[in-house]
Amino acid sequence: MSKSNGTVFITGGSGGIGAATAELFARDRRPLILWARRREKLDSVAKRCRDLGAPSVHVAEIDVRDRTAIDAEIRKNEALYRAVDILINNAGLAKGMVPFQDAKPEDFAVMIDTNLTGFLHVTQAILPFFLANDRGHLVHLGSAAARWAYPKGHVYCATKAAVHSLTETLRLDLNGTAIRVTEISPGMVNTDFSTVRFGDAERAKAVYAGMTPLLAEDIADTIHWAATRPAHVNIQEMVIYPVAQANTTLVSRRPNP
Ligand SMILES: NC(=O)c1ccc[n+]([C@@H]2O[C@H](COP(=O)([O-])OP(=O)(O)OC[C@H]3O[C@@H](n4cnc5c(N)ncnc54)[C@H](OP(=O)(O)O)[C@@H]3O)[C@@H](O)[C@H]2O)c1
Numbered sequence: 328m329s330k331s332n333g334t335v336f337i338t339g340g341s342g343g344i345g346a347a348t349a350e351l352f353a354r355d356r357r358p359l360i361l362w363a364r365r366r367e368k369l370d371s372v373a374k375r376c377r378d379l380g381a382p383s384v385h386v387a388e389i390d391v392r393d394r395t396a397i398d399a400e401i402r403k404n405e406a407l408y409r410a411v412d413i414l415i416n417n418a419g420l421a422k423g424m425v426p427f428q429d430a431k432p433e434d435f436a437v438m439i440d441t442n443l444t445g446f447l448h449v450t451q452a453i454l455p456f457f458l459a460n461d462r463g464h465l466v467h468l469g470s471a472a473a474r475w476a477y478p479k480g481h482v483y484c485a486t487k488a489a490v491h492s493l494t495e496t497l498r499l500d501l502n503g504t505a506i507r508v509t510e511i512s513p514g515m516v517n518t519d520f521s522t523v524r525f526g527d528a529e530r531a532k533a534v535y536a537g538m539t540p541l542l543a544e545d546i547a548d549t550i551h552w553a554a555t556r557p558a559h560v561n562i563q564e565m566v567i568y569p570v571a572q573a574n575t576t577l578v579s580r581r582p583n584p
Pocket of ligand 1: 338339340341342343344345362363364365366368389390391392417418419420421441445468469470471512513514515516517518519520521523543
């Protein structure tokens with residue numbers, strides 16, 4: 328197991344997979360940096376992490392689409408960001424689920440700017456520190472949707488396919504350094520993801536009706552495992568589905584384990 332005690336930096340740390348991952352690393356007594364747009368949620372995750380053992384938790388209200396804000400935050404707290412050992416590029420979302428021909432262009436922009444452009448901005452802002460230290464681990468939240476597109480998923484699937492491709496190209500460009508690059512590709516995880524997608528909690532509930540989805544903690548566990556392998560081991564990709572989900576289009580709705 329890797330013995331590093333460097334800082335773990337998580338985008339989208341205000342809920343779901345990001346918050347569950349922060350709590351796991353807090354138990355390891357790792358310093359944390361958490362970014363998201365909702366300050367109150369960030370503050371409550373930070374409090375839980377301190378209670379669980381994190382020696383420090385720095386939170387910043389940052390929209391990953393805003394490169395100016397990203398650069399200003401990092402310039403202002405450069406010493407904190409220099410100590411980052413693991414960047415978990417987790418901030419992301421889907422908006423809408425209707426056929427492409429009926430979809431709203433403004434939803435396209437939100438998904439592309441958050442899942443793709445935001446991911447690029449944060450990665451590029453942190454990489455100079457990783458390169459200067461010749462260490463670091465980039466962990467990207469992809470999705471099963473990256474490789475197995477589903478009906479009405481168009482732009483969301485495309486942004487995650489882009490994350491997959493960028494993960495591979497980063498691994499090529501960083502070959503020869505000690506930097507590790509990992510992609511975590513979940514199937515259905517019961518977080519606020521579907522509520523954000525539909526803007527409707529009842530409709531979101533129906534997504535998981537009659538089946539047992541993954542929990543944020545299941546994905547946090549895989550991220551934590553991948554990040555704590557010995558320094559010479561790179562987990563390139565993990566695809567994690569709930570048992571009831573055979574692929575992105577086939578879900579059993581009968582009671583199951
Ligand atoms: N749930 C699933 O079924 C599933 C499956 C495969 C992949 N994923 C991926 O897993 C990641 C985490 O999703 P989740 O399931 O944990 O969903 P979630 O509970 O909705 O959490 C999403 C997180 O991203 C943050 N975020 C969204 N837009 C942002 C922005 N512009 N700037 C900064 N932070 C932003 C949100 O915080 P604020 O709203 O406070 O900004 C929140 O902390 C996403 O990349 C998602 O695509 C999820």
